[in-house]
Every structure is written in C-alpha cells, then in structure tokens.
Amino acid sequence: MSMFDLTGKVAVITGSSRGIGRAAAVSMAEQGARVVVSSRNQTDCDAAAETINAAHPGHAIAVACDITRAADQQHLMDRAREAFGPIDILVCNAATSFMGALLTEITPEQLRESMEVNLFANVGLIQKAVGDMTAREDGAIIIVSSIGGHSGGSPLSGAYAMAKAAETQLARTLAVELGPKNIRVNCVAPGLTRTELARGAWEDPARQAQMLSRTPIKRVAEPEDVAGAIVFLATRAGAFMTGETLIVDGGKTMA
Numbered sequence: 001m002s003m004f005d006l007t008g009k010v011a012v013i014t015g016s017s018r019g020i021g022r023a024a025a026v027s028m029a030e031q032g033a034r035v036v037v038s039s040r041n042q043t044d045c046d047a048a049a050e051t052i053n054a055a056h057p058g059h060a061i062a063v064a065c066d067i068t069r070a071a072d073q074q075h076l077m078d079r080a081r082e083a084f085g086p087i088d089i090l091v092c093n094a095a096t097s098f099m100g101a102l103l104t105e106i107t108p109e110q111l112r113e114s115m116e117v118n119l120f121a122n123v124g125l126i127q128k129a130v131g132d133m134t135a136r137e138d139g140a141i142i143i144v145s146s147i148g149g150h151s152g153g154s155p156l157s158g159a160y161a162m163a164k165a166a167e168t169q170l171a172r173t174l175a176v177e178l179g180p181k182n183i184r185v186n187c188v189a190p191g192l193t194r195t196e197l198a199r200g201a202w203e204d205p206a207r208q209a210q211m212l213s214r215t216p217i218k219r220v221a222e223p224e225d226v227a228g229a230i231v232f233l234a235t236r237a238g239a240f241m242t243g244e245t246l247i248v249d250g251g252k253t254m255a
C-alpha cells in the first residue's frame with residue numbers, strides 16, 4: 001500500500017470551494033479519501049464536489065458552513081458523519097485576509113472579526129470533530145496557517161498575522177493534548193499562492209516581483225503545491241509528525 005493512500009478515510013476540509021482547500025480536497029479524493037467540501041456558498045461547494053465525483057464517484061459531498069457560527073460547525077460534522085461515518089481528517093483551511101488596518105488604528109470589531117475567522121473558529125471545529133478521532137485513537141488535524149505568522153511584522157496584515165502565528169501554537173498545544181490518542185496536529189504555512197485571497201499580490205507585477213526577489217524558487221505557488229504538504233500530513237507518510245509547521249514558500253522564509 002502507498003504511504004500516501006487514504007482509502008477509507010473521511011476528510012472534512014473547510015474553505016474547499018476554491019483555492020488551496022479545493023486542491024487539498026481533490027488530492028485527498030485522488031488518494032481514495034471521501035471528502036466533505038465546505039465554504040459559505042453552497043453553489044460553489046456543489047460545483048467543487050461535482051468535479052470530484054466526476055472523477056471519483058461517491059467520494060464528495062458539499063455542505064455549506066460559515067466557520068464562525070457554532071451551529072454551522074456542528075451541522076458540518078453531523079452531515080459528514082451521516083454521509084461517510086466517523087471523521088479521520090480535519091483540514092482547518094478557510095480564512096479571510098483582513099488587510100488594511102494598522103494595529104494602532106484597528107477597531108475592536110475588526111480585530112474580533114479577524115480572530116474569529118482565522119483562529120477561534122478552528123478551535124470550535126476541532127472540538128466538534130475530535131471525538132471520532134479520540135474514539136478510534138487515530139486522526140490527523142491540519143491547520144493552514146501562513147508565513148505571515150512567521151516572518152517580520154507587516155503593517156497592513158497585523159491582525160491576520162497575529163491569528164496565523166497563534167495557529168502555530170494552537171497546533172503545538174493540541175499536539176501535546178492529543179498525541180497520547182495518536183492524533184497528530186500540524187500546520188502548513190504557505191507563501192504567496194495563486195488564489196483569490198492573494199490576488200492583489202500576485203496579479204500586480206510590481207508586488208509579485210518584490211515578493212519573488214527574495215524567494216529562491218522564482219514563481220508563485222499553485223494551490224497544488226500546498227495541497228501536497230496537506231496530504232502528506234494526513235497520510236501514513238506523516239504519521240510520526242506532530243506539533244510542527246511545514247513551511248511551503250519556495251524558500252522565502254529560509255532565505
């Protein structure tokens with residue numbers, strides 16, 4: 001059996017209607033997993049699930065979920081279990097990049113909104129999924145953070161970067177809590193990736209050139225580049241890794 005085989009596994013992936021989450025859902029289905037596609041928009045989720053089912057019949061369902069709503073989080077897990085059974089893999093990927101407010105000027109509402117979607121929601125999702133993993137003494141949780149939470153401060157993405165940095169510690173703490181139950185918790189921290197979230201950076205030639213000038217691999221990441229790391233952490237190949245953050249940035253942070 002391949003080290004990357006996910007046959008029989010059930011994966012819930014937030015924010016998988018497009019971008020990195022969608023690439024992760026496609027890649028996991030290719031490895032045999034049954035995947036739950038999710039975002040706030042049911043139509044977009046249906047489209048992503050249809051594409052996956054066309055190649056792998058019966059391997060995807062689509063469930064709308066605003067991750068900031070506790071009732072939606074519970075509905076997502078309930079629907080996953082009804083359709084496919086206990087959850088083996090949770091990918092906390094959905095996020096929004098809240099750019100433009102200096103931390104010296106940000107309102108409490110803006111700060112709370114950013115922390116809700118980029119951090120607190122993931123704690124709620126993990127709490128609602130982890131029971132299945134604890135019962136089986138097996139599971140993988142992958143949180144998609146960002147190199148923005150690792151590198152030097154940036155004035156326009158302070159709230160986002162704070163939440164992403166906290167995700168790294170969330171993974172470490174949960175890794176210690178859940179390791180004895182054989183549940184692994186890791187982060188994947190992408191650099192600039194060609195998705196809607198970062199369109200402003202990669203579509204603007206000057207900004208892209210500035211980012212790539214300090215990146216050894218001279219290109220913007222494709223969503224599949226990041227999905228590979230997510231799949232690795234979900235499979236037997238990543239079975240002895242926990243509490244870590246895999247940086248997938250073409251060497252930018254290292255350089």
Ligand SMILES: NC(=O)c1ccc[n+]([C@@H]2O[C@H](COP(=O)([O-])OP(=O)(O)OC[C@H]3O[C@@H](n4cnc5c(N)ncnc54)[C@H](OP(=O)(O)O)[C@@H]3O)[C@@H](O)[C@H]2O)c1
Nearest residue numbers: 015017019020039040066067094095146192193195197198
């Ligand atoms: N792209 C990059 O350069 C980059 C770099 C570092 C880290 N990341 C991280 O990578 C992850 C994926 O981002 P992406 O680049 O793939 O962005 P994306 O293409 O904009 O996709 C974001 C996904 O999350 C969903 N989403 C947003 N808010 C949500 C909410 N409140 N509830 C549920 N779903 C929600 C979106 O769908 P709806 O809006 O329809 O709900 C969409 O499916 C994020 O954690 C991001 O911080 C990205």
